[in-house]
Amino acid sequence: MSVDNYTQLGAAQIASSVRAGETSPANMIRASFKRAADIGAGPDELNIILHADEKASVEEAEQMQERIQSATDIGVLAGVPVAIKDNIASLGLPTTCASKILRGYVSPFQATAVARLRASGAMIVAKTNMDEFAMGSSTENSAYGPTRNPLDVRCVPGGSSGGSAAAVAAGITPIALGSETGGSVRQPAAFCGVVGVKPTYGRVSRYGLVAFASSLDQIGVLGRTVDDAALGLESIAGFDKMDSTTSDADVPIYRLAALGKPAPEARSPDTEAIRIGRSPVPLPPPPGPATLDGVVIGKPKEYFPESLDPDIRQMCERALDRFRSMGATVRDISLPRSPLAIPVYYILAPAEASSNLARFDGVRYGLRVDPGKGLKAMYEATRSEGFGPEVTRRILLGTYVLSAGYYDAYYKKAQAVRTLIADDFRAVFTSGVHAIFTPTTPTTAFPIGAISDPYEMYLNDIFTVTANLAGVPAISVPIGRVRRLPVGGQIITAHFDEYAMFRVAYALEAGLGAEAHQ
Amino acid sequence: MPVTREDVLHIAELARLGIDAARADELTKELSAILSHMEVLSQVDTATVPTTAGVGAGGTPLRPDVGVPPLMSGTLASFAPKMRDGFFMVPRLATHEDSSESGP
Numbered sequence: 001m002s003v004d005n006y007t008q009l010g011a012a013q014i015a016s017s018v019r020a021g022e023t024s025p026a027n028m029i030r031a032s033f034k035r036a037a038d039i040g041a042g043p044d045e046l047n048i049i050l051h052a053d054e055k056a057s058v059e060e061a062e063q064m065q066e067r068i069q070s071a072t073d074i075g076v077l078a079g080v081p082v083a084i085k086d087n088i089a090s091l092g093l094p095t096t097c098a099s100k101i102l103r104g105y106v107s108p109f110q111a112t113a114v115a116r117l118r119a120s121g122a123m124i125v126a127k128t129n130m131d132e133f134a135m136g137s138s139t140e141n142s143a144y145g146p147t148r149n150p151l152d153v154r155c156v157p158g159g160s161s162g163g164s165a166a167a168v169a170a171g172i173t174p175i176a177l178g179s180e181t182g183g184s185v186r187q188p189a190a191f192c193g194v195v196g197v198k199p200t201y202g203r204v205s206r207y208g209l210v211a212f213a214s215s216l217d218q219i220g221v222l223g224r225t226v227d228d229a230a231l232g233l234e235s236i237a238g239f240d241k242m243d244s245t246t247s248d249a250d251v252p253i254y255r256l257a258a259l260g261k262p263a264p265e266a267r268s269p270d271t272e273a274i275r276i277g278r279s280p281v282p283l284p285p286p287p288g289p290a291t292l293d294g295v296v297i298g299k300p301k302e303y304f305p306e307s308l309d310p311d312i313r314q315m316c317e318r319a320l321d322r323f324r325s326m327g328a329t330v331r332d333i334s335l336p337r338s339p340l341a342i343p344v345y346y347i348l349a350p351a352e353a354s355s356n357l358a359r360f361d362g363v364r365y366g367l368r369v370d371p372g373k374g375l376k377a378m379y380e381a382t383r384s385e386g387f388g389p390e391v392t393r394r395i396l397l398g399t400y401v402l403s404a405g406y407y408d409a410y411y412k413k414a415q416a417v418r419t420l421i422a423d424d425f426r427a428v429f430t431s432g433v434h435a436i437f438t439p440t441t442p443t444t445a446f447p448i449g450a451i452s453d454p455y456e457m458y459l460n461d462i463f464t465v466t467a468n469l470a471g472v473p474a475i476s477v478p479i480g481r482v483r484r485l486p487v488g489g490q491i492i493t494a495h496f497d498e499y500a501m502f503r504v505a506y507a508l509e510a511g512l513g514a515e516a517h518q
Numbered sequence: 519m520p521v522t523r524e525d526v527l528h529i530a531e532l533a534r535l536g537i538d539a540a541r542a543d544e545l546t547k548e549l550s551a552i553l554s555h556m557e558v559l560s561q562v563d564t565a566t567v568p569t570t571a572g573v574g575a576g577g578t579p580l581r582p583d584v585g586v587p588p589l590m591s592g593t594l595a596s597f598a599p600k601m602r603d604g605f606f607m608v609p610r611l612a613t614h615e616d617s618s619e620s621g622p
Contacts, residue, residue: 393549
């Protein structure tokens with residue numbers, strides 16, 4: 001296999017070639033670093049990558065080669081380069097959350113998701129830029145400067161996982177890890193023309209993910225294709241004793257969803273072999289447009305308002321037509337409390353953040369600024385110097401809504417409305433709807449610097465934030481281009497039904513074919 | 519309910535964030551504008567609706583109540599701003615002029 005077409009290779013193709021001895025993990029690492037250099041992923045150009053160490057990555061690749069030669073425990077992602085958002089702890093490279101307060105901080109432990117990727121044979125090549133502490137929708141809030149969208153460098157890549165989405169879009173890695181609190185994987189995936197999946201809350205361990213809003217945070221996967229996202233999620237999902245909120249529910253083999261069939265009742269020895277990567281050849285891609293016979297797709301009216309960009313609406317209607325042509329039924333539905341989601345989210349998430357970010361005080365790790373006037377002055381100087389404007393704004397907002405006199409009016413009220421939003425999803429999924437389809441974002445990628453009003457920026461999350469509040473899984477898949485910029489379509493399913501979500505996503509990707517990027 | 523400048527200074531102190539006068543004025547406007555969008559929630563009847571603090575489905579699996587050592591690959595000193603004899607060093611609680619060499 002030639003590395004010349006590295007940027008076109010999916011994770012399954014790379015792993016298959018590496019296992020067959022057609023290429024080596026070190027070749028894949030070099031191809032990844034060459035692509036990053038060619039496209040200008042460094043701080044002076046696209047500013048996608050915050051930290052990378054080619055020598056260390058090549059050493060990791062050589063260890064992977066030894067694993068392959070000893071033919072023991074070869075993972076499903078053997079030899080696949082991956083990028084990691086900079087708020088997910090990894091050994092060897094810094095974890096700064098794109099904040100000055102953690103500049104240079106190297107975590108002494110690694111996230112479970114990173115450990116599982118490595119166990120699956122993946123190799124870490126870079127930590128990617130992001131909005132500081134994942135607070136933002138454009139990656140402009142990074143203390144290390146904004147990331148530029150590889151498809152149009154005048155535009156943002158979305159956020160907060162903008163660096164990870166840009167790394168995949170630029171062909172640096174086929175898979176990257178991001179994190180979500182209100183849409184931070186799906187929104188940049190839509191802006192960059194790649195696939196982004198947020199699993200069910202509890203599906204993936206948060207151990208080693210720097211906490212923003214703990215009741216909403218989930219690690220997600222960005223991929224070049226649905227298959228890349230499925231492989232990535234399958235590798236990191238499942239119970240973890242280090243995170244008590246993870247579920248011990250079985251993790252299906254998501255790649256089987258490519259065959260367009262409902263989830264298998266039980267695992268056969270063959271499917272188990274595919275899951276742990278011992279299959280000699282990974283599951284092939286679907287043979288053509290898959291069937292969605294019997295599948296009911298819900299189209300919620302609240303996500304298709306009259307004010308929706310007509311071109312984005314048209315792309316969504318084309319996707320819905322593809323669903324129909326594959327045998328699905330499209331049903332008009334309502335999620336009546338979804339319009340309340342942004343106010344709810346921007347009370348709950350800052351409230352949780354104000355508590356979680358209290359740990360950054362200059363005592364145990366990270367920046368310390370000590371003016372020599374006692375402990376309180378050190379706290380204030382450290383946090384004021386270390387946090388950027390958006391993080392400061394959200395900490396104050398969260399402190400305000402939790403303070404005496406406002407707790408009931410804001411925080412408790414938002415928690416109750418969250419219940420209603422989740423109830424809406426439960427009602428839809430118990431009424432015979434298998435999946436919900438919406439636009440991922442109300443607009444395409446916007447120019448850097450175009451949005452200065454904080455609340456206007458928050459509205460970027462208007463179609464994504466409900467899945468975080470309800471805890472359900474959701475995926476963004478490219479469905480076309482408007483004025484040459486990508487548009488994402490969002491598929492949402494019931495709790496822990498990522499299999500159905502992938503089934504619909506695989507079918508949509510196959511049904512649209514090249515039109516997904518036109 | 520608009521946020522006042524005094525509110526901003528109060529919550530900044532609670533959050534241990536030093537805010538200068540000019541920034542306090544900006545934040546007063548910004549937080550008031552953001553919170554004005556939250557007022558819509560007051561119109562929702564939630565008198566009989568339970569609150570949702572988390573969305574974990576199927577309960578939370580428990581592990582044996584046994585402490586496990588942290589999986590640390592480095593020492594505390596490799597990332598702590600200031601240490602002595604295995605303890606994190608902090609300035610004195612008092613607000614008087616402090617020496618950086620003062621002990622715990």
